[in-house]
Amino acid sequence: MQAEVTPAPKPKVDQSAAISHKRAKGYNLHAGDKYYAFAFLGPSLLVLGTFVFYPMLRTLYLSLFLTNNVGRPTVFVGLKNYIGLLTSSAYQASLQATAIYVIGVVALTLILGLLLAQLAVKKLAGIQWFRTIFSATMGVSVSVAAIFWLFIFSPSIGLFDQIGNLLHLPIVAWLTQPGPAMTAVIISTVWMNLGFTFLILFGALQMVPQPLYEASAIEGASESYQFFHVTIPMISPTLFFTSTVTLIGAFKSFGLIDLMTAGGPNNATNLMVYRVYQDAFLSGNYGIASAESVILAVIIALFTLLQFKFLEKRVTY
Amino acid sequence: MMLTKTHKTLRYLVLVIMAIIIIGPFILGFWTSLLPTADIAKGTLFSTHISFQNYVDAVQQTAIMRYLLNSFVISLLTMAAQLLFCSLGAYAFVFLSFKGRDFLFYVILATMMLPFEAEVIPNFATVRQLNLLNHYAVMVIPFLTSAFGIFMLRQSFRQIPPELKEAADVEGLNHWQFYWRVTLPYARISLFTLAAYSFLESWNQYLWPMLTTFSDKFRPVQDGLRQLQSQETFNNWGMIQASAVIVVIPTLIVLFVGQHYFKDGLNEGATK
Incomplete structure (x- = not known):
């Protein structure tokens, strides 16, 4: 091995020279670390390799095939699965539903989260109680949220129908009509997201230096002017972070959809992840479901990349 | 700037309305969990037949306590494993020099972009072949x-002053010793954050356990509720709500007790 004869003449070696000063002379600087690196990193690499790298390649591979009912590739079809998907009206509808859901969830989560944070940041008597309440949905898991909201939206006995009854409003079949069902899952998701979003944005608001507000108040700035010209710019990195986290989370939504609408009615809430599940595990179309997975992964990877880029910039400030 | 009285009243009004919207679903869930299902089915939410019968039924007739136990076991094991393996991996990226270190790190960083949801098909085949189905x-x-854990801890380990490492080298500590005695205690706040994060991630898993567990013996709580809900929707709302409340109470308690910590942790993270 070349490395054992000539130690790599990198400046970085200085550090490891210090590390290995106890070792016998002539001992390869890297040989010891190699053993440690294997021991320290091995388990993680094994797990990530088996359950993250390999499945990604395998999904890519499968997406180019027709498969049998246990998911083994049978006929190579190239990009036909992708072409078939992107030209099918059902998949286009699913993409559209996902877009509506994601945009609705992100917009409402951010607006309401910001409203809550802005309300809670001002010192008032008893404000601590409100802060605690606003962060409460952080402790709610997806099934619990789904069950609570399923009841609220349920026909005739649910809260919304009862209120509608009292006010003599027309009854809305929340979960059995396409539009209302989408609204219902968006509302439930936003509610579930709010605790975390509130906490993050509240933290950011607390970090905005008070003198900025005082200075602009002296110049006669109104509270809304301050909000848009001081608060928003100051917390924009956090806003960006929160929006990408919410966005990626929304693309991955599964549990709430499964419990509340199961993709229905009439596929109105059949979001991308839910379709993967249906096509793979209910219909046995693993090739097509793999192509759907790849499309989903590409979209999420793009948004994650965007977030990395931005965070990187922020770190170098 | 002092708030005028009407301004203050308005602010409280909005606060209260938002608070009601946020805790409404909790309160409604809790309230209906105390009512007989017959009353819920009739839509008489202002029933006065309050009791904990639904809770007794849930515990006696369903596997809800087993689901909770399963989730605790799974989440605790996952948390412990991630603390160990992520910290070891992060250590390698900070304190060890080996060929391809930077390349490997970027590869691991890249996997953070890949959603597990898009990989369930091959992963299901893998665990089936490994004979792991329907087990913790x-x-x-x-x-x-x-x-994510490796990445986060790497950032944290990098803040350990080089002098500490030099001193440890003079003392003759090897990597295991430095890892255990210096690195871990130094990064304990990050470790705590990762512990909370990994526990909750595991606790909230839904799709994966739904695909891979088929019996109450191993089913975690999210899928347990799904199971109950799909069996009972139209005949026992009271018991379903009671089960949901049983599931949400432990996490709410943790949240409220840990709130001061969470807040400090977040602030600390923000100022770094």
């Missing part, structure tokens, strides 16, 4: 480590 192992093994 199937919900722990794929999550023994995480790219």
Whole structure:
């Protein structure tokens, strides 16, 4: 091995020279670390390799095939699965539903989260109680949220129908009509997201230096002017972070959809992840479901990349 | 700037309305869990037949306590494993020099972009071949480590002053000793954060356990509720709500007790 004869003449070696000063002379600087690196990193690499790298390649591979009912590739079809998907009206509808859901969830989560944070940041008597309440949905898991909201939206006995009854409003079949069902899952998701979003944005608001507000108040700035010209710019990195986290989370939504609408009615809430599940595990179309997975992964990877880029910039400030 | 009285009243009004919207679903869930299902089915939410019967029924007639136990076992194992393997991995990226270190790190960083949801098809085939289906192992093994955890701890380990490492070298500490005695205690806040994060991630898993567990013996709580809900929707709302409340109470308590910590932790993270 070349490395054992000539130690790599990198400046970085200085550090490891210090590390290995106890070792016998002539001992390869890297040989010891190699053993440690294997021991320290091995388990993680094994797990990530088996359950993250390999499945990604395998999904890519499968997406180019027709498969049998246990998911083994049978006929190579190239990009036909992708072409078939992107030209099918059902998949286009699913993409559209996902877009509506994601945009609705992100917009409402951010607006309401910001409203809550802005309300809670001002010192008032008893404000601590409100802060605690606003962060409460952080402790709610997806099934619990789904069950609570399923009841609220349920026909005739649910809260919304009862209120509608009292006010003599027309009854809305929340979960059995396409539009209302989408609204219902968006509302439930936003509610579930709010605790975390509130906490993050509240933290950011607390970090905005008070003198900025005082200075602009002296110049006669109104509270809304301050909000848009001081608060928003100051917390924009956090806003960006929160929006990408919410966005990626929304693309991955599964549990709430499964419990509340199961993709229905009439596929109105059949979001991308839910379709993967249906096509793979209910219909046995693993090739097509793999192509759907790849499309989903590409979209999420793009948004994650965007977030990395931005965070990187922020770190170098 | 002092708030005028009407301004203040308005602010409280909005605060109260928002608070009601946020805790409304909790309160409604809790309230209906105390009512007989017959009353819920009739839509008489202002019933006065309050009791804990639904809770007794849930505990006696369903596997809800077993689901909770399963989730605790799975989440605790996942958490412990991630603390160990992520910290070891992060250590390698900070304190060890080996060939391809930077390349490997970027590869791991890249996996953070890949959603597990898009990889369930091959992963299901893998765990079936490994004979892991319907066991705790199937919900722990794929999550023994995480790219996010390695990344986060690496950032934290990098803040350890080089002098500490030099001093340790003079003392003759090897990597295991430095890892255990210096690195871990130094990064304990990050470790705590990762512990909370990995526990909750595991606790909230839904799709994966739904695909890989088929019996109450191993089913975690999210899918347990799904199971109850799909069996009972139209005949026992009271018991379903009671089960949901049983599930949400432990996490709410943790949240409220840990709130001061969470807040400090977040602030600390923000100022770094």
